[in-house]
Amino acid sequence: xxxxxxSSDRKADAAMNLTEEERLLLEEADSQYIGTYNHTVDxxxxxxxxxxxxxxxxxxxxxxxxxxxKAIGLYSRLNWARTRRRYAQLDPVNNDxxxxxxxxxxxxFRDQECDAQGRILLPTMLxxxxxxxxxxxxxxxxxxxxxxxxxxxxxxxxxxxxxxxxEMMKTMDRLRARELNL
Numbered sequence: 001x002x003x004x005x006x007s008s009d010r011k012a013d014a015a016m017n018l019t020e021e022e023r024l025l026l027e028e029a030d031s032q033y034i035g036t037y038n039h040t041v042d043x044x045x046x047x048x049x050x051x052x053x054x055x056x057x058x059x060x061x062x063x064x065x066x067x068x069x070k071a072i073g074l075y076s077r078l079n080w081a082r083t084r085r086r087y088a089q090l091d092p093v094n095n096d097x098x099x100x101x102x103x104x105x106x107x108x109f110r111d112q113e114c115d116a117q118g119r120i121l122l123p124t125m126l127x128x129x130x131x132x133x134x135x136x137x138x139x140x141x142x143x144x145x146x147x148x149x150x151x152x153x154x155x156x157x158x159x160x161x162x163x164x165x166x167e168m169m170k171t172m173d174r175l176r177a178r179e180l181n182l
Contacts, residue, residue, distance in 0.1 A: 031056070032141065032143045032144070033053060033056060033141030033142060033143060033144065033145060033146050034141040034143075035050070035052065035140065035141050036138060036139070036140040036141070037050050037138070037139045037140070038136070038137075038138060038139075038151065039137050039138075039139050040135050040136055040137065041122065041127070041131075041134075041135050041137060042119075044121070045121055045122050045124065045127055046115075046119040046120065046121050046122070047119060047120055047122055047137065047139070047148065048117070048118050048119050049074070049114055049118055049119070049120055049139065049146070050139060051118065053074065053139070053141070053146050054114050054118055056076065057074055057075075057076050057146070058076050058077065059113060060077065060110075060111045060112060060113050061074055061075060061076050061077060061080075061112055061113070062074070062075040062076075062077065062080035062108055062109065062110055062112065063108070063109045063112045063120065063122065063123060063126065064080060064104060064107060064108035064109065065103065065104055065107045065108075065126070065129075065130060066130075066142070066145070066147055067083065067104075069100075069103060069104075069130075070130065070149070070153075071130050071131075071147050071148055071149035071153075072122065072126050072127075072130045072131065072147070072148040072149070073142070073145045073146065073147060073148070074112075074120075074145060074146035074148070075144075075145045075146075076145075077110075079144045079145055080108065080110075082144075083104075083144070083145075084101070084104065084105065087100060087101055087104070088101060107125065107126060107129070109123050109126075122148070130148075130149070131148070131149070131150050132150065134150035134151070134152065134153075136150065136151040136152070137149065137150060137151060138150075138151050138154040140154070
């Protein structure tokens with residue numbers, strides 16, 4: 001992110017007399033990938049990545065599956081390493097963990113970068129497996145990575161969330177209540 005933007009944000013935060021906890025919360029929020037954008041893959045398999053995401057990914061990054069293996073993820077180098085380590089530490093002899101790690105690692109591409117127009121070349125294997133060669137895509141922030149999925153699947157997923165919202169809210173209320181009782 002632009003250093004002038006960070007400087008003005010810090011000045012604004014100081015003027016608000018934030019507590020240390022609040023300042024850390026804002027720093028955490030500033031480091032998260034958020035937002036949703038519509039984009040199209042061109043005939044060569046290139047996709048424009050939103051500027052805000054490009055800045056957070058850094059000069060080189062990983063293109064890999066998302067953790068559910070249903071979409072393409074863009075991970076900063078550090079977030080890819082954290083994700084892989086988190087799963088590797090679950091159970092190093094569990095067949096499900098090993099199979100997941102095998103797929104996640106095999107379908108990961110390191111040292112990726114955007115071209116001068118802010119585009120990435122999506123690996124053919126990932127385009128075929130994760131996007132089923134769809135051209136209309138949604139590029140969305142997922143806190144610690146960027147998710148790329150077909151627009152059709154994204155909208156179907158959103159409609160399912162809307163349908164399930166009542167049950168989801170009940171679950172979240174139970175979790176909040178449990179947290180308060182701890």
